[in-house]
Amino acid sequence: MGKAPANESSVHDVASVDELENDDVSVLDVDGEQIAVFELDGEYFAMSNVCPHQGGPLGQGRVENGCVYCPWHGWQFDIETGEHVQGDDAVPTYETFVTDGRVYVRK
Amino acid sequence: MDHTVIDGEWHSGESGADIREYLSDSEFKKNEKEGYLAGPEEWGPVQWDGWDRSAGGRTQINIHSPGIDDAEDVDAIREQLGIDTVVFSPGQFRMTTIPAQDKQVPYMRAFNDLTVDRFARGDGTYYAKLYIFGDHPEESAAEIERYGDEDGIVGAMITDVGPTFPMGHKSYEPIYEAAEKHDLPIILHSTTGIVPGFPIAGMQPKNFAEFHTLGHTIPKMWHANSLIVRGIVEKYDVDFGFWEGGLSWIPALGERLDREYLERSSEFADLSQLPSEYLSEFYYGTQPLPEEATKMVDVVELIERADLEDQIVYCSDRPHQDFDAPAAVDNIEKLSDEQKLKIFETNAKKLFGI
Ligand code: FES
Numbered sequence: 001m002g003k004a005p006a007n008e009s010s011v012h013d014v015a016s017v018d019e020l021e022n023d024d025v026s027v028l029d030v031d032g033e034q035i036a037v038f039e040l041d042g043e044y045f046a047m048s049n050v051c052p053h054q055g056g057p058l059g060q061g062r063v064e065n066g067c068v069y070c071p072w073h074g075w076q077f078d079i080e081t082g083e084h085v086q087g088d089d090a091v092p093t094y095e096t097f098v099t100d101g102r103v104y105v106r107k
Numbered sequence: 108m109d110h111t112v113i114d115g116e117w118h119s120g121e122s123g124a125d126i127r128e129y130l131s132d133s134e135f136k137k138n139e140k141e142g143y144l145a146g147p148e149e150w151g152p153v154q155w156d157g158w159d160r161s162a163g164g165r166t167q168i169n170i171h172s173p174g175i176d177d178a179e180d181v182d183a184i185r186e187q188l189g190i191d192t193v194v195f196s197p198g199q200f201r202m203t204t205i206p207a208q209d210k211q212v213p214y215m216r217a218f219n220d221l222t223v224d225r226f227a228r229g230d231g232t233y234y235a236k237l238y239i240f241g242d243h244p245e246e247s248a249a250e251i252e253r254y255g256d257e258d259g260i261v262g263a264m265i266t267d268v269g270p271t272f273p274m275g276h277k278s279y280e281p282i283y284e285a286a287e288k289h290d291l292p293i294i295l296h297s298t299t300g301i302v303p304g305f306p307i308a309g310m311q312p313k314n315f316a317e318f319h320t321l322g323h324t325i326p327k328m329w330h331a332n333s334l335i336v337r338g339i340v341e342k343y344d345v346d347f348g349f350w351e352g353g354l355s356w357i358p359a360l361g362e363r364l365d366r367e368y369l370e371r372s373s374e375f376a377d378l379s380q381l382p383s384e385y386l387s388e389f390y391y392g393t394q395p396l397p398e399e400a401t402k403m404v405d406v407v408e409l410i411e412r413a414d415l416e417d418q419i420v421y422c423s424d425r426p427h428q429d430f431d432a433p434a435a436v437d438n439i440e441k442l443s444d445e446q447k448l449k450i451f452e453t454n455a456k457k458l459f460g461i
């Protein structure tokens with residue numbers, strides 16, 4: 001998470017801080033690509049919503065021990081780095097930041 | 108290359124109680140409704156097996172998804188996945204666990220009535236397989252006679268875990284005669300339900316992972332071995348499909364069979380080719396495809412070496428937790444467009460006659 005102005009073209013508004021809390025998740029469409037933004041203990045993590053295995057919706061997955069579990073076949077991805085814990089297929093991750101009470105993702 | 112996607116397996120979602128509604132004898136039906144007091148009403152005689160298939164809730168695809176009561180109930184997910192045509196498999200294939208042997212046949216009949224009524228549309232989008240019971244071959248053959256020419260019925264599925272004998276045994280011959288007559292393929296499908304038969308009894312697994320790794324594959328080898336050694340493959344003009352066991356067991360069995368055949372062919376039925384060559388004539392469902400991470404399996408090389416290009420049928424196995432989306436096939440980089448066309452469309456059309 002870092003600080004950055006919210007007016008760059010690669011920056012995308014996700015939700016207000018109030019809307020995205022209590023381990024909630026928001027899925028947004030950025031130029032045709034689905035990105036899932038997770039709130040976890042006041043921090044925000046963004047990764048592609050599309051599982052590299054067979055395309056399962058990661059935004060619907062369980063979050064546990066700093067990992068997202070794909071709801072389709074349970075592949076386990078580090079929420080911060082996107083790495084597949086047991087294999088080589090990583091999910092793209094994106095930077096997030098908060099400005100004026102709103103959560104943004106930079107792509 | 109443009110192709111449609113035919114899914115050789117999507118399971119219907121009926122409960123034991125749904126099947127019970129189709130029991131033809133009203134007195135038996137009434138007794139069945141009132142007779143199972145110890146379990147949830149919807150179970151009837153088909154018991155839940157107690158396995159957690161979701162790894163502690165970490166996956167969310169439910170093997171007995173409620174809400175697949177009719178073919179059209181899968182419209183939305185089918186379209187999302189990019190599947191054009193579905194050949195349903197019976198959902199309650201754990202019927203082999205019905206402990207009362209005298210109830211198995213009426214439930215099989217009721218199950219097929221349900222399937223024909225709700226899933227076997229024959230409309231270009233939805234087709235279905237009948238359910239047959241290995242331990243009731245005469246009655247199973249009668250089911251093929253009864254519904255074999257129904258428009259939407261394109262195969263007969265047998266639960267290959269649970270029958271007393273391997274499928275080369277002579278007791279199955281009425282099934283093969285009926286299947287040949289009606290030109291219906293026999294699809295072998297395992298279960299990881301707890302069945303008091305080979306290979307489940309005695310496996311003593313510690314958990315689902317240890318069980319599920321072998322629960323599908325071993326029965327496939329058991330039956331394919333027997334169909335070849337006992338010469339069923341020569342005697343009947345019937346297509347056999349091996350679903351849900353993966354593909355990598357095929358060369359392992361071929362290697363052993365050929366070795367035995369070359370050493371003691373007198374113990375085999377009269378065969379006109381090497382045993383492994385019959386393996387190249389069976390059909391195989393894709394699910395579960397090898398993962399890319401398993402470097403010791405090269406699926407394209409396997410298909411080519413085992414001559415399986417015309418024998419493999421894409422299967423999603425929805426709504427089971429280990430289902431494969433069409434992406435599982437599309438992701439295999441070395442598969443040619445022509446091979447994909449065959450796997451997604453041509454082979455299923457040929458096998459099921461659709
Ligand atoms: S699609 Fe995500 S684990 Fe299979």
